[in-house]
Amino acid sequence: MALDDRVYISESDKAIYDRLKKYVDGPLKGRKNKELFMMAMILGYYKTGVRSDLKKPKDYDHVENLGPERRTIIKAIAVAEEGMEVLNDEAQIYSIANEYAATGIKILEGMANDPDFDFIKKLENILVEEYDSKKMGE
Amino acid sequence: MIINELRMENFRQYYGQNNISFAKDPEKNFTVIQGTNGAGKTTILNAITWCLYGFELHNVTDDPIYNEVVENETSQSGKFRVKVEIDILNKNNELTTFKREKNFHKNTKGKVIPAIFEDDEFSIFDEESRNNKRVEFPALYVDTNMPEDIEEYFFFDGEKLEDYFRENTGKVIKKSVFKITQLKLLKRLIDHLDERRRHYAKKVRDISPETGALEQEIIDKEDSLKENSSLLEKAVKQRKIAETKIKKYENELKRSGSSDIQSLQIEREKLEREVSELDTKIDSAKNDKIDFILEMTPTILAYPALKNTLKEAATLKEKGFIPAKYKKKFLEDLLEDGVCICGMKLSENDKCKKTLEELWEKTSNLTDIGDEIGTEHASIESLLEKLNNFRDKQTKLGKEIRWLEKEREKKSKRLKEISIRLTGSEIEKIKDFEEMLQENKRLQLSKIREEAELGAQIKSTNVIIEKLKKKRDKEMQKNAELENLKDVVLFCETSLDVSKELKKELIEDIRVRIEKTTKEQFLKLNWKESFVDVLIDDDYDVTVVRKSGRVSDANGLSAGEKLVLALSFMAALNQISGFDLPIIIDTPMGRLDKEIKLNIAQVLPKYLEDKQITLLVTGEEYSSEFRDKLHHRVSKEYIINVVQTENGNKSEVVLHGS
Numbered sequence: 098m099a100l101d102d103r104v105y106i107s108e109s110d111k112a113i114y115d116r117l118k119k120y121v122d123g124p125l126k127g128r129k130n131k132e133l134f135m136m137a138m139i140l141g142y143y144k145t146g147v148r149s150d151l152k153k154p155k156d157y158d159h160v161e162n163l164g165p166e167r168r169t170i171i172k173a174i175a176v177a178e179e180g181m182e183v184l185n186d187e188a189q190i191y192s193i194a195n196e197y198a199a200t201g202i203k204i205l206e207g208m209a210n211d212p213d214f215d216f217i218k219k220l221e222n223i224l225v226e227e228y229d230s231k232k233m234g235e
Numbered sequence: 236m237i238i239n240e241l242r243m244e245n246f247r248q249y250y251g252q253n254n255i256s257f258a259k260d261p262e263k264n265f266t267v268i269q270g271t272n273g274a275g276k277t278t279i280l281n282a283i284t285w286c287l288y289g290f291e292l293h294n295v296t297d298d299p300i301y302n303e304v305v306e307n308e309t310s311q312s313g314k315f316r317v318k319v320e321i322d323i324l325n326k327n328n329e330l331t332t333f334k335r336e337k338n339f340h341k342n343t344k345g346k347v348i349p350a351i352f353e354d355d356e357f358s359i360f361d362e363e364s365r366n367n368k369r370v371e372f373p374a375l376y377v378d379t380n381m382p383e384d385i386e387e388y389f390f391f392d393g394e395k396l397e398d399y400f401r402e403n404t405g406k407v408i409k410k411s412v413f414k415i416t417q418l419k420l421l422k423r424l425i426d427h428l429d430e431r432r433r434h435y436a437k438k439v440r441d442i443s444p445e446t447g448a449l450e451q452e453i454i455d456k457e458d459s460l461k462e463n464s465s466l467l468e469k470a471v472k473q474r475k476i477a478e479t480k481i482k483k484y485e486n487e488l489k490r491s492g493s494s495d496i497q498s499l500q501i502e503r504e505k506l507e508r509e510v511s512e513l514d515t516k517i518d519s520a521k522n523d524k525i526d527f528i529l530e531m532t533p534t535i536l537a538y539p540a541l542k543n544t545l546k547e548a549a550t551l552k553e554k555g556f557i558p559a560k561y562k563k564k565f566l567e568d569l570l571e572d573g574v575c576i577c578g579m580k581l582s583e584n585d586k587c588k589k590t591l592e593e594l595w596e597k598t599s600n601l602t603d604i605g606d607e608i609g610t611e612h613a614s615i616e617s618l619l620e621k622l623n624n625f626r627d628k629q630t631k632l633g634k635e636i637r638w639l640e641k642e643r644e645k646k647s648k649r650l651k652e653i654s655i656r657l658t659g660s661e662i663e664k665i666k667d668f669e670e671m672l673q674e675n676k677r678l679q680l681s682k683i684r685e686e687a688e689l690g691a692q693i694k695s696t697n698v699i700i701e702k703l704k705k706k707r708d709k710e711m712q713k714n715a716e717l718e719n720l721k722d723v724v725l726f727c728e729t730s731l732d733v734s735k736e737l738k739k740e741l742i743e744d745i746r747v748r749i750e751k752t753t754k755e756q757f758l759k760l761n762w763k764e765s766f767v768d769v770l771i772d773d774d775y776d777v778t779v780v781r782k783s784g785r786v787s788d789a790n791g792l793s794a795g796e797k798l799v800l801a802l803s804f805m806a807a808l809n810q811i812s813g814f815d816l817p818i819i820i821d822t823p824m825g826r827l828d829k830e831i832k833l834n835i836a837q838v839l840p841k842y843l844e845d846k847q848i849t850l851l852v853t854g855e856e857y858s859s860e861f862r863d864k865l866h867h868r869v870s871k872e873y874i875i876n877v878v879q880t881e882n883g884n885k886s887e888v889v890l891h892g893s
Contacts, residue, residue: 119698124525135533143536169614170537177540181547184604184611221528221629224535231538233622 102160104134105195106202108153113206123209124217130158133205135167138194140208141201142174148196160191236815237847239322239330243282246317248275248877250304250885255279255873257817258847259324263870265840266849268888269857270875275886276851277821280390286319286335288383289357293392293821299347301339303883306347314340314350326815332360333377381816385415388809389816393823399801400777400789408775415812416745418738425734432727435720442716449707450724453700460696467689472774474682477675484672488657488665496657496665503653506646513643520639524632531625534618541615548612551601557609559602566595704728746771749807753777756803760838761796769800777804795831798824799838806843817847824856832856836864 106114114133117125125133134157141147160168174197175183175190183189208216228234238257243249258266270276281291285300299306301317309315318336325331335357338350359370359377370376377383388411413419436454440447488500534541551557570591573581581588601608657669711717711724754769757779768780777789779800789800802823809818823839824832842848850857862869872891877884 124529128529132529136529139533139536142540165614166618167533169611169618170533170541172611173537173540173544173615176544176547181544181551181601181604181608184607185600217525217528220532224528224531225626225629227535227538228622228625233535233538233619234624234626 103156104158104160104163104191104198105151105154106134106157107151107199108155110199110202111155111157113202114157117206117209121209125205125209131163131167134158134194134198135163135170137201137205138171138174138198139201140204141197141199144204145200147200148193149199151195151199154195160187236326237324237817238283238849239324240320241279241282241322242318242320243279244318244336245302245305245315246282246285246319247278247298247300247302248884248886249278249282249888250302253886253888255888256871257849258870260870261845263868264844264847265865265869266847266871266873267857267862267865267869268849268851268873268875269854269891270851270886271877272853274875274877275888276853276875277392278886279851279888280819280821282319283321283390283819284383284386286321286333286357287377287381288386289335290383292383292386293390300337301347302885304880304885306341307882309341309347311341311343311345314338333373334358334360381814385809385812385814388415388805388812389814390819390821391805392821393798394821396798396801396805396820396823399804400797408777411808412745412749412775415808416741417813418741418745421734421738421741425731425738428727428731428734432724432731435724435727439711439717439720439724442720443710443714446707446710446714446717449703449710453703453707456696456700456703460693460700463689463693463696467686467693470682470685470689474679474686475772477679477682480675481672481679484668484675487668488672491662491665491668493662493665496660496662499653499656503650506650506653510643510646510650513639513646517636517639517643520632520636524629524636527628527632531622534622535625538619538622541619544611545615545619548608551599551605551608554599556599556601557605559598559605561598562602562605563595563598563600564603566591566598570595745811746773746775748811749804752807752810753800753803756806756842757800759841760799760803760835763796769803793831795827795834798827798831799835802842809843817849818843819849819851821851822853822856823850824852829858832858833860833864836861839865840868 114130114137118128118130118133119126125136141149163171171194172184172190175193178193179189183193208214208219237259239259240257241255243253243255244251255266255268258264268276268279277293280293281295284290284292291300301315305315316336316338318334321333323331323333337356339347340350341347357373359373360368361370361376381389413422433454436447436450439450485500485504489497491497548557569575570581570588575581575584575587575591579587581591654669654673657665658673660666660669708721708725711721750769750771753771757769758766765782766779767782770778770780770786772778777800778786779789779792779796780786789797792800809816824835827835873888874891876887876889878887
């Protein structure tokens with residue numbers, strides 16, 4: 098659901114974002130809204146491929162604030178889901194992003210809060226595995 | 236404000252009427268009253284405090300307040316009185332007279348008893364505002380203009396001053412500062428507001444138990460906040476003490492006399508600096524890596540989607556949709572307007588219209604977003620280009636962290652070796668210093684952790700309180716009765732917050748001002764010029780810095796230096812008090828050596844130059860050399876003579892040379 102030029106989260110997830118951003122000591126502390134939203138969205142997309150409906154949507158950031166690179170990634174995911182024509186429909190593009198973020202925020206929270214788990218190390222391993230297996234550097 | 240005249244009648248040693256007129260010339264602001272021990276110097280201080288407050292406040296003896304000669308001269312059933320009057324001049328030269336008298340009578344058995352049903356009669360005549368009429372509430376007048384609480388900072392005992400910092404801990408001094416600056420009034424206000432707040436919380440509870448529970452939760456959280464803040468303050472203090480001790484033991488090791496130990500300590504300090512620099516570098520490298528991983532995550536995890544978009548875009552390119560020769564929207568506009576691009580009306584040319592309609596049918600919707608696809612294509616290519624050196628950079632960052640950590644480990648290992656060597660020293664003193672040093676380092680570390688934990692708890696409690704308050708405010712809006720109480724509760728809360736903040740700011744402001752004035756006075760008064768700074772910390776622990784850089788606490792000073800520091804501190808306290816009162820110092824030089832006394836005499840005129848100062852001195856203190864040094868600033872000199880009569884001893888204050 099993209100109601101205007103913003104990205105949205107479920108109202109009930111706001112507390113999770115706040116906790117990660119303000120209180121949970123770790124690499125996400127002090128990060129900007131756009132960074133957290135993007136991490137949630139990409140984990141939702143990559144780890145589950147499942148989109149969740151938003152409950153009581155609450156605006157979280159301006160699309161403009163995301164910056165061109167994040168917007169390109171969001172659009173690419175929308176294209177992968179709906180085809181090229183989705184680029185004609187901004188609302189649909191960001192609705193897909195919002196729904197992936199709604200799934201991903203729980204995953205992000207789980208990863209960031211796991212005491213036996215070095216979040217960045219784990220993420221790094223995933224990236225290296227993906228990078229090497231998909232031969233991205235070639 | 237200066238004392239114009241003091242008149243004592245039958246007060247202790249002083250028989251009959253004894254008048255002392257004080258220095259009024261700002262250039263010659265000193266009055267010196269000289270007398271032997273027991274002659275009645277301190278009695279003059281006590282006459283002043285008795286007159287003003289109804290009590291003698293300095294070294295009081297059990298002897299009666301009346302003079303023994305007048306007692307013996309008074310016949311049975313006879314009466315006499317004790318009276319003290321003080322004339323005070325304000326800066327406009329207006330006179331206020333304070334008068335206290337007490338009547339006594341001798342009964343038939345020869346016993347002196349206070350006049351029955353008669354309290355001390357205390358009165359004030361104020362020329363300034365009442366045309367020399369009697370002031371209506373004299374005690375209140377005194378309390379407003381010269382409160383008893385702060386008396387000791389204006390009328391003080393020099394002999395005790397020398398030991399001021401030994402007898403008073405930072406905690407006691409802090410209390411005095413609260414007293415003299417009337418900060419206690421602010422504390423009283425805070426306590427009162429807190430009490431009112433709790434009262435209204437109870438009222439809220441009575442109206443709505445749910446909202447009351449929220450209010451109570453807020454109060455509980457605030458109590459825990461207060462407790463944690465005080466624990467944090469304590470932890471900071473303990474850490475600072477540990478750090479001072481660490482510095483001390485490090486210096487002891489460096490000054491141990493053994494070159495071996497000295498070089499080990501120097502090496503250790505260098506290593507510690509290097510470890511600290513490495514820690515900063517490790518943190519920075521780790522943060523760089525975190526930033527890098529978080530930045531690359533979306534691109535790498537969205538890689539298939541990005542590649543897919545590129546592939547789709549390539550297909551569209553192949554099909555000739557991008558770059559589009561024309562956009563579908565453009566054809567639609569021509570058809571809607573009914574005019575061809577060449578200007579021909581479509582209604583007049585069916586063929587042309589049909590051709591345009593067929594073209595519109597065949598043209599993909601994507602031609603309308605061809606430009607955007609082109610932009611995204613370029614943006615994806617640039618994103619993917621960044622991926623090329625992902626592995627190199629990831630490996631490089633990892634290697635850098637590992638190298639820094641290894642370096643740190645090497646240095647930490649060496650630090651441990653040094654400590655083991657020092658702890659195993661055959662010199663008992665070295666062994667002890669090292670053990671104490673390590674113990675304090677452990678304490679320092681644990682306090683740093685405690686500070687961090689408490690800091691986090693305070694921060695999170697503050698957030699919880701804010702949330703609870705929002706929730707409570709919402710609840711209060713739902714109930715009309717509570718809605719009325721809301722403003723009162725909020726007023727109490729806001730006033731409490733503002734008062735607490737104000738108190739905090741004032742405490743710091745006062746400390747800074749006391750430090751500044753003490754330093755100015757001390758550097759001005761200290762004849763040795765061997766000091767460069769005076770530091771007063773949050774706990775009012777006073778330290779002085781010598782030219783050599785050595786720092787000593789107040790008790791590490793010589794007797795003369797201690798006295799000068801205490802005088803400077805007193806000057807600072809009475810300056811910040813805001814009360815413009817004269818200074819009277821009883822036996823200012825106390826037990827000091829002759830040389831120090833002379834040095835102090837030399838610098839004393841610089842002390843509180845704008846104040847009227849009275850010195851109550853012994854003959855030994857007021858030697859001819861001392862007198863010579865101070866003479867140019869003295870306008871009144873008195874001697875207290877003790878006269879023996881058949882009815883007892885009496886003291887008389889006479890002008891010197893008269």
